[in-house]
Amino acid sequence: MSKDNAPPKSPWPASLKIEIDPGPKGAVLGKVQSYGPLTVSRPFHPVPDLLELALLHPPGGLVEGDRLDLEINLNPGANALLTTPAAQKLYRARDWQTQRVAIKVNGGTLAYLPQETIVFAGAKGRLTLEAEVASDSRFLGWDIISLGGPESLATGSLVKEMEITRNGDLLFKERLSWSLPEDLALLKSPLGLAGRKVAGVFWALGRADSNEAALLERAAEETLKEAPFSLWSGVTVKEGLLLARRLGSSPEKARAFLEIVWRRVTELWGGRVYRPRLWAT
Numbered sequence: 001m002s003k004d005n006a007p008p009k010s011p012w013p014a015s016l017k018i019e020i021d022p023g024p025k026g027a028v029l030g031k032v033q034s035y036g037p038l039t040v041s042r043p044f045h046p047v048p049d050l051l052e053l054a055l056l057h058p059p060g061g062l063v064e065g066d067r068l069d070l071e072i073n074l075n076p077g078a079n080a081l082l083t084t085p086a087a088q089k090l091y092r093a094r095d096w097q098t099q100r101v102a103i104k105v106n107g108g109t110l111a112y113l114p115q116e117t118i119v120f121a122g123a124k125g126r127l128t129l130e131a132e133v134a135s136d137s138r139f140l141g142w143d144i145i146s147l148g149g150p151e152s153l154a155t156g157s158l159v160k161e162m163e164i165t166r167n168g169d170l171l172f173k174e175r176l177s178w179s180l181p182e183d184l185a186l187l188k189s190p191l192g193l194a195g196r197k198v199a200g201v202f203w204a205l206g207r208a209d210s211n212e213a214a215l216l217e218r219a220a221e222e223t224l225k226e227a228p229f230s231l232w233s234g235v236t237v238k239e240g241l242l243l244a245r246r247l248g249s250s251p252e253k254a255r256a257f258l259e260i261v262w263r264r265v266t267e268l269w270g271g272r273v274y275r276p277r278l279w280a281t
Helices: 183-187 214-227 250-267
Strands: 015-022 027-035 051-056 067-074 079-083 088-090 097-105 108-112 115-120 124-133 137-147 157-165 170-179 198-205 233-238 241-248
Touching: 015 051, 027 051, 027 097, 067 108, 097 137, 097 198, 115 124, 124 137, 137 157, 137 214, 137 250, 157 198, 170 183, 170 198, 170 241, 214 233, 214 241, 241 250
Parallel strands: 015 067, 051 079, 067 097, 079 108, 088 115, 097 124, 108 137, 115 137, 124 157
Antiparallel strands: 015 027, 137 198, 157 170, 198 241, 233 241
8 A cells, every 4th residue: 555545544524514604794604613634724815706725634534434414505695616725535445435415505605616636546435415595696616536547447436426406406416436346347438437537517507696607608609619529528408507517537637627617617707717725826
């Protein structure tokens, strides 16, 4: 086992609940409840009317038995971007490593843009994202999974679930699951990862009572014109929800494509694109 893939000896559960509220000069960080090694950065306003927060998990990865619970509530009139300073990592484990993210967007705009999750050989990860979005809200974000190397296809399990609802109605639900080596053929097939090591998905949901669904259609068209043609990427819009996907050989290339979509959506919604400084470090 390499040094980078050597897990600590004991689990370290953690939870974080944050409220993001409107303020006189932009969104502000409201109530914060934190337990264990999971917290949030100091508030930063890179541009007017946008609050940037970094979700901080100092251990930098999950080992067997670890559980992270994150709850994010965006309240009416607030606009925020949440990211992470580094990739999350799932190390070799005999018991499940669990990360659950629950998001409520009650008004305003929330961009949830964490860096990638790296799955090492022998990991046993369970990742869940649940988002409830109000009618007068915008919610966009991405999720990027990267295999840690050729040995990551030898052993390990991953269950990744994502669900977006609006006013109690299910808009999107996806479940990705594999257990190796049993599902190796599936991961290598076009129905799985087609032999690629990175899979990324971007989503954007606009306000329900506006023309923002049409703007998402336009964003999809402009993305396909700007991005280099690839059999491993695509953008669709259905029932007002934009989805973009990318399979690739590196997290950087996958994110580069997803950033094009993010930029197009943000500009067409009348926002200013801001790339977090953390991504450059």
